[in-house]
Structures are given as C-alpha cells and as structure tokens.
Amino acid sequence: MALLDNAEIRNHFPATGNMLYLDAAHQTPLSTPxxxxxxxxxxxxxxxxxxxxxxxxxxxxxxxxxxxxxxxxxxxxxxxxxxxxxxxxxxxxxxxxxxxxxxxxxxxxxxxxxxxxxxxxxxxxxxxxxxxxxxxxxxxxxxxxxxxxxxxxxxxxxxxxxxxxxxxxxxxxxxxxxxxxxxxxxxxxxxxxxxxxxxxxxxxxxxxxxxxxxxxxxxxxxxxxxxxxxxxxxxxxxxxxxxxxxxxxxxxxxxxxxxxxxxxxxxxxxxxxxxxxxxxxxxxSVGMPAIAGHLLSLGDRLIEHLDRLGIDLVGPRERERRSHIYVLALTDAAWPLYLTEAGVRLSPVRGGLRVSFGVYNNAADVDRLAEILERGLRTGRTATAA
Ligand SMILES: Cc1ncc(COP(=O)(O)O)c(C=O)c1O
CATH class of the missing domain: 3.40.640.10 (Type I PLP-dependent aspartate aminotransferase-like (Major domain))
Structure with a gap:
C-alpha cells in the first residue's frame, strides 16, 4: 500500500508546522476539526x-x-x-x-x-x-x-x-x-x-x-x-x-x-x-486501511534510511509484525537533547528512541529525520550504546 497524498489532512494539524512531530504513540496533536x-x-x-x-x-x-x-x-x-x-x-x-x-x-x-x-x-x-x-x-x-x-x-x-x-x-x-x-x-x-x-x-x-x-x-x-x-x-x-x-x-x-x-x-x-x-x-474520511497502509509505508521508508545509516531497529522489520512505532537502537545519552534542539519531537523508551507516525506525517518528515540522524552520526553521536 502506498503513501497517502495527505497535504490537506496535514493542514488540519498545525503542530506539524511547528516541529518535526514523530510522537503519535505518546499523544497525537490536536487537529482543527x-x-x-x-x-x-x-x-x-x-x-x-x-x-x-x-x-x-x-x-x-x-x-x-x-x-x-x-x-x-x-x-x-x-x-x-x-x-x-x-x-x-x-x-x-x-x-x-x-x-x-x-x-x-x-x-x-x-x-x-x-x-x-x-x-x-x-x-x-x-x-x-x-x-x-x-x-x-x-x-x-x-x-x-x-x-x-x-x-x-x-x-x-x-x-x-x-x-x-x-x-x-x-x-x-x-x-x-x-x-x-x-x-x-x-x-x-x-x-x-x-x-x-x-x-x-x-x-x-x-x-x-x-x-x-x-x-x-x-x-x-x-x-x-x-x-x-x-x-x-x-x-x-x-x-x-x-x-x-x-x-x-x-x-x-x-x-x-x-x-x-x-x-x-x-x-x-x-x-x-x-x-x-x-x-x-x-x-x-480517509479510511482505516489507507491510514494503516500510509503508516506502514512511512515505516518502509524509515527502515531504508536506517539500513543506510547503520542504525538498528529494536522491533520487527516485517510489515505484518509492525505498526506506526519504530524504536531506533540509539542509546547514546546525547541523542535526545540533540534531537530536541533539531526540532524533533519523539520519545526515548527502554530500547532507544521511539519514532511514531500519525496520519499527518509524510515522506518529507522521514527524510528530514534521516538527514538529522546522519548529521548527528557525523558529529560524534554513536549508533550503539554509550
Ligand atoms: C500499550 C499501552 N497501554 C496503555 C497506555 C496508556 O494507558 P491509559 O489510557 O490508561 O493512560 C499506553 C500509553 O500511554 C500504552 O502504550
């Protein structure tokens, strides 16, 4: 299943303009409707x-x-x-x-x-x-x-x-x-x-x-x-x-x-x-199958980036065993502050950093996160435990 053309839906979620919001598993931002x-x-x-x-x-x-x-x-x-x-x-x-x-x-x-x-x-x-x-x-x-x-x-x-x-x-x-x-x-x-x-x-x-x-x-x-x-x-x-x-x-x-x-x-x-x-x-109005397909496709894209960057995923990789939550095995204590300063909102959890998608996220969000992670790795943060 493909990504949604969700530009209109995204406009209903003003938080997406204020930060890179990747924390749906914590709380989804309030939408205008x-x-x-x-x-x-x-x-x-x-x-x-x-x-x-x-x-x-x-x-x-x-x-x-x-x-x-x-x-x-x-x-x-x-x-x-x-x-x-x-x-x-x-x-x-x-x-x-x-x-x-x-x-x-x-x-x-x-x-x-x-x-x-x-x-x-x-x-x-x-x-x-x-x-x-x-x-x-x-x-x-x-x-x-x-x-x-x-x-x-x-x-x-x-x-x-x-x-x-x-x-x-x-x-x-x-x-x-x-x-x-x-x-x-x-x-x-x-x-x-x-x-x-x-x-x-x-x-x-x-x-x-x-x-x-x-x-x-x-x-x-x-x-x-x-x-x-x-x-x-x-x-x-x-x-x-x-x-x-x-x-x-x-x-x-x-x-x-x-x-x-x-x-x-x-x-x-x-x-x-x-x-x-x-x-x-x-x-x-979107339909549950389309929402699920969108969230999993964002996950596909994220996994491709993680593989390229050498960052492990804590959870399963198989589509039928995953969801909207992707935990990056980044346990170096410097990551959360670095990401916050880069305008990324996500949640640290037991195994690393939890990225979680909502219907308002798009491919550009995933690519932007990958760029920020790549810069973090280049500037000294590690992909494994500190
Ligand atoms: C699996 C799971 N169960 C329950 C909760 C929350 O429980 P409650 O709705 O009682 O606050 C969360 C997250 O907050 C959760 O991830």
Whole structure:
C-alpha cells in the first residue's frame, strides 16, 4: 500500500508546522476539526448550559461511529476514562478462585500490567513471560498456559517496540484451555484496522489520545454481548437496566444492563465524546486501511534510511509484525537533547528512541529525520550504546 497524498489532512494539524512531530504513540496533536467540535460544545455549555438531550443523543451517535470502526455493535462498547480503567474492569471482574493463573509478557505497558499484578492479593497467580523474540504469538504463550489459566492479557501493538503481536493465534490457544483474552489496543486502534469481533477477544480496552486523535481523558471497553464472565466492580445509574425515572433508587433488586453499558457509571466526558466524533469523521474520511497502509509505508521508508545509516531497529522489520512505532537502537545519552534542539519531537523508551507516525506525517518528515540522524552520526553521536 502506498503513501497517502495527505497535504490537506496535514493542514488540519498545525503542530506539524511547528516541529518535526514523530510522537503519535505518546499523544497525537490536536487537529482543527477536533478543536471545532470542542469549541462548539463549549459554546453551547457557556451560552445555554447545554442541550442535555442533544448531548445524550450525541453520545449514542459517537458510540455507534466507534462501534463501526471496530466492527462491533454499539451495545458492546462502554465509554471509560482510559485504557487502564477498561483493563481493571476486566481484571477485577473475572473473579478468581484458588489456583487460577493469568499470563502476560514481562514487557507489557505498566498500565496494562498493574491491573493484573494487583490481583495477586485476590489469589491470582501472575505469570510474566520474559521476551524471547521480537513479537509474541501462541508459541510464546504456550509454555506458560495450562488448565488453570483463566486469562491472557496482551497489548496488540507494544509501546516499547512497535511489535504487532499475533492476537489470532493467542486467542486460539486461550480458547483451547477456556481462558479469556483481554487486549490492550491503545497503540493499535486508529493505527491498524482493528476488528474487535473478528479477533475473538473477550474484552478490548483503549484510550483515545493516540490513534483516535483527541486529547487525554476518554477511553472505551469492548465486551461481547452475552459475555457473562465479567461482573462490574462498581455500579451507577448508567449501567442499571431498571433505574427508575423518578430517580428514586428503591430496595428492589438491581438489574444490570444486559450489555457492555453495564460498565458505565455516572455522567460522561461529554467534551471528549464530542471531540471523538470529529476525530472519527476524519478517520472515516480517509479510511482505516489507507491510514494503516500510509503508516506502514512511512515505516518502509524509515527502515531504508536506517539500513543506510547503520542504525538498528529494536522491533520487527516485517510489515505484518509492525505498526506506526519504530524504536531506533540509539542509546547514546546525547541523542535526545540533540534531537530536541533539531526540532524533533519523539520519545526515548527502554530500547532507544521511539519514532511514531500519525496520519499527518509524510515522506518529507522521514527524510528530514534521516538527514538529522546522519548529521548527528557525523558529529560524534554513536549508533550503539554509550
Ligand atoms: C500499550 C499501552 N497501554 C496503555 C497506555 C496508556 O494507558 P491509559 O489510557 O490508561 O493512560 C499506553 C500509553 O500511554 C500504552 O502504550
């Protein structure tokens, strides 16, 4: 798949004119269409305290739009605060019995890992797999999985390397022992086509401030309708099916909504949901396959430059195993300051310097980064550990 002619899209992201922005895996910069949605929301809030009914209807429109992106039903999506909240809903909701274990990679993002590690006090055995290759598949997990494995937690795309794990084979392995797969899709939603239903995971959680192009503070949890394995840890009116219209909570038994909405409590992050609607419009206007193809093609171009410059890639090189994240094995402590001074925005991570692309990046960005790296190597920074 080719690079997009994205000049118009790029114009929607003013940050691209201020710096060489290569940090989408940290936070995508605000675009003008998303800003317009926020402005419209705040105008309504300021001028009339808001059309509450209209805002509530907007939640459902955006939920349906998000569900479309994920290939699932709107009743299978709950809005949350962030990835961590969705993963905690799953980790707390599964309910452990003595002897249960769960399995995850040792390299997982802490916002995924802590939800599970905290369950050790509830009797859960947590098995952390040391890394053995540059991506994970059923073969990676199989030696750690047994008849007592109740869950496998996993990032779809990993933040420290950009590796795209083989979710399908891991789901198959989990099914063979009756375990649930809980997927952290923070780094894949909006980057790669993510068909949550087809992946066959029991739950999928993500925030919206990376591939979904809005500021921090809104996430979502997908759980399949009819999945009765997850009990909500906390309950509020939004998740109750028999809440009374007179707003009196009586002594009658609480009936939870029969779908993912049972995990929602209280009021919603309305400005963020309005913003997400704008971001999803933008994503839909380009199309997920075209966005993914563009990001991978930027990666192809970067890898060519890295090979020429003798800089190693921490993650996998194969297209089907990578994403929008490319970690350059540049551990000389002088690199981050040098790059900042050259106007490059990226993130140092465990294995080196993380370059991550968004739909607004173009081939010239990649070439410019290569020029800056080449100059850095010429002027004394090393390509290997200091
Ligand atoms: C894989 C992964 N999971 C989770 C998070 C963030 O979690 P949250 O949305 O809870 O802030 C990040 C990055 O910030 C991430 O890269």
């Amino acid at each position: 998303v800003r317009a949605q926020l402005d419209a929301f705040y105008d309504q809030a300021q001028n009339t305290a808001g059309p509450k009914a209209g805002w509530l209807a907007r939640i459902e429109e955006v939920r349906a739009q998000l569900a479309r992106l994920l290939g699932v039903g709107a009743d299978e999506i709950a809005f949350t605060k962030n990835t961590s909240e969705g993963i905690n809903i799953a980790a707390h909701g599964l309910g452990w019995k003595p002897g249960d274990n769960m399995v995850m990679l040792k390299s997982e993002h802490p916002n995924n890992a802590y939800a599970w590690l905290s369950q050790r006090s509830a009797g859960l055995e947590v098995r952390q797999i040391p890394e053995d290759k540059k991506w994970a598949d059923a073969e990676t997990f199989a030696p750690y999985v047994d008849g007592n494995t109740r869950a496998i937690a996993l990032s779809h795309v990993m933040f420290h390397s950009g590796q795209r794990n083989d979710v399908e084979s891991i789901v198959e392995l989990a099914r063979s022992v009756g375990a649930e797969v809980v997927l952290d899709a923070m780094q894949s939603v909006g980057v790669l086509p993510v068909d949550a239903g087809a992946l066959g995971v029991s739950a999928l959680s993500a925030g919206s401030h990376k591939g979904l192009l809005i500021p921090q503070g809104l996430g979502f949890l997908y759980t399949a309708v009819g999945t009765d394995v997850l009990a909500p840890t906390y309950v509020g009116t939004a998740g109750v099916a028999n809440a009374r219209t007179d707003l009196v909570a009586g002594p009658e038994a609480v009936e939870l909504r029969p779908n993912a909405h049972r995990f929602e409590i209280g009021n919603f992050n309305l400005p963020a949901i309005h913003a997400l609607g704008g971001a999803l419009d933008l994503i839909e």
